[in-house]
Amino acid sequence: MKRVYIKTYGCQMNERDSELVAHDLIKNGYELVPKESEADVVLLNTCSVREQAEQKAIGKANNLLSKSRKTKEVKLGILGCMAQNRGSNLNNDLNGVDLIVGTQKFHRVSEYLDEISKNPKYSNQNPLIDLNDEEGSQNTINQHLSTNLNQVSAFVSIMQGCNMNCSFCIVPKTRGKERYRDMDEICNEIIGLRERGVREVTLLGQIVNAYGRGVFPRIDGKSPFVQLLGKIHLIDGIERIRFTSPHPTSFGPDLIEAFGNLPKLGDYTHLPMQSGSDKILKSMNRPYTRERFLKLVSALRTVNSNMRISTDVIVGYPGENEEEFEETISAFKEAAFEMAFIFKYSERSGTPACQFPDKIPQEIKEKRNQILLKILEEQSKASNERLKNRxxxxxxxxxxxxxxxxxxxxxxxxxxxxxxxxxxxxxxxxxxxxxxxxxxxxxxxxx
Ligand code: SF4
Missing domain, CATH: 2.40.50.140 (Nucleic acid-binding proteins)
Known part of the structure; x- marks a missing residue:
């Protein structure tokens, strides 16, 4: 039996994809091991969101390759976003890799591992590479590891890809166009999770609230995403429904209302603002204004006065001057965010923003980051303190x-x-x- 170690970089979507790979490997007779030193095969499921994330995975892969040349022969596979982003060039960056598999082929990993061990045509000088699109691949991310017996909360992938093209983001290149899973299949998967004791599901998608747009009809004014939330809400035993990551422009009135009508959605949502400046939002190709975003926050808090909202912000985006950063600060305060992921803009080759002029020096990015982090801490602490004795x-x-x-x-x-x-x-x-x-x-x- 071949022993496999999987290391996952990046977001919850990658975690979910790795779970599918692990499930298929076990089903096909492989054993998962907790340490790479025990493995015959090491799979790195990679992230491309930042240059640094890719460098980390490349460093790790090089390290494994030099170790495995000295000791036993270990097969190395690179999966996911970095594989898709770098394509077959990855084979030059990493001399000695055995398998390179893109984001639409996670379900084929165990089949490909069988293939490279049987077929003499493949070697670490001639890896098996599959970066092609595959129709219906979004429907394959539907199996969960049965070893997670005490699992209370589970991720459920409802779509793949993103059609938005934000200027700083590599995701449309690595994950492709939006593709949606069938509603009933998603619900059946969740019923199966419920049978195993899961009480909370987090629906995953690169732009999760755009689920089904242009493919499934709106019914009674409800978007396909809100229809899906309604169906999941009816599943007894599932107590809480979360989703990530939504986009403000797909946060329509029906979804706002759902926070009033569907108690299992709870009192929380994530709402990525990215910037409080209209000029920067435009440059980011985010099709909303500061005013519209803040109206959305206020509408959510009107429907549910306990609403807790988290966000993503990028500081030091190309061209962001002091005044525009001040606009982000004031929007951050007005929205009263209580949790946030604050990123210093980092150049991502292959994205439009990478070519933009007026790059912001690192020390200014650092300073802006610290300022927002401090405000975040104050806002979070104050709102958490209000809960004492409740x-x-x-x-x-x-x-x-x-x-x-x-x-x-x-x-x-x-x-x-x-x-x-x-x-x-x-x-x-x-x-x-x-x-x-x-x-x-x-x-x-x-x-
Ligand atoms: S909506 Fe999200 S995933 Fe899509 S391009 Fe923008 S940041 Fe990237």
Missing amino acids: TMNVLVETNARKGRGDLMGRTNCYRKVIFSAGRELIGKIVPVRIDQATSTVLKGSLV
């Missing part, structure tokens, strides 16, 4: 990483809560009184 319903996920036998769960508004109780509560929703709050975590006691 009793909140917490879905218990797992043992806390740190602490003596504490449990970790999440509130309806997706805040992390640590509290002391027995493991038998994992998978249950329990009332917890909040005793302490920092900017990132709440601590409490079981009521």
Whole structure:
């Protein structure tokens, strides 16, 4: 039996894709091992979102190749976004790789590993490379590992690709055009997860709330995405529904209303703002204005006054002057974000923004990053502190990483809560009184 180690870089979508690869490998007689030193095959499922992420994977691959040349022969496969982005050139960057598989071929990895071990035509000087598109490949990301028996929360991929072309983003190149899965198949997958004890699902897509646009009809004013949320909401035993990553322009009135009508959506959403300046938004090719974005935030808070909203912001985008950064600060405060991923713009070759003039010096990016992080910390801490002495319903996920036998769960508004109780509560929703709050975590006691 061949032993395989999979290392995953990047986002939840990559995690989900790796889970599918792992599932197929086990089904076809491979064994998954927790350490690369125990493996006959190492698979790197890669990320291309930043240049750095690619460099990290290339460094890792080179390291594995030099080690495996000295000791036993280990087969090396590069999967996913970097494979798709660099294409067969990757074979030159990494001399000695055995398998290069793109983002529409995860379901073929185990078949290809069989092929390279049987067919003498393939070697580490002549790798098996498949970067082609495959019709229907979005429907293949539908199997979950049965070894995750205590899993409370699961990712469900509902679509692949993105048609948006934001100037800074490589995703349309690595993941291709939008392709959507069938609603009933998604619901059946979720029913299967429910049977295994899953209580919360997070729907995944590069532009998740654009699900089905132009392919599935709107019904009673509802977009296909909102129809899908409605169907999942009817599945007994699934208590919470999350989704990532949405785009503000596909956040229509029907989706805003859903936060009032579908309690399983909870009191939380992610809403990537990227910038508070209209000039920068335009340059990013984000088709909304600051005003429209803030109206959306306010509409969500009108439908649900407990709404907690997180965001993504890029600071130091080409051409961003002090005034435009100030606009981002004021929008960040007005939206009262309580969680955020703040990125210093980093050049990504292959994207339009890479060619833009007026690059911002690193020290200014650093300074802007620190300023926003500080505001974020203040806003998060203040909003978390307001929850002290309140009793909140917490879905218990797992043992806390740190602490003596504490449990970790999440509130309806997706805040992390640590509290002391027995493991038998994992998978249950329990009332917890909040005793302490920092900017990132709440601590409490079981009521
Ligand atoms: S919507 Fe998201 S995935 Fe699509 S191009 Fe823009 S940033 Fe990239």
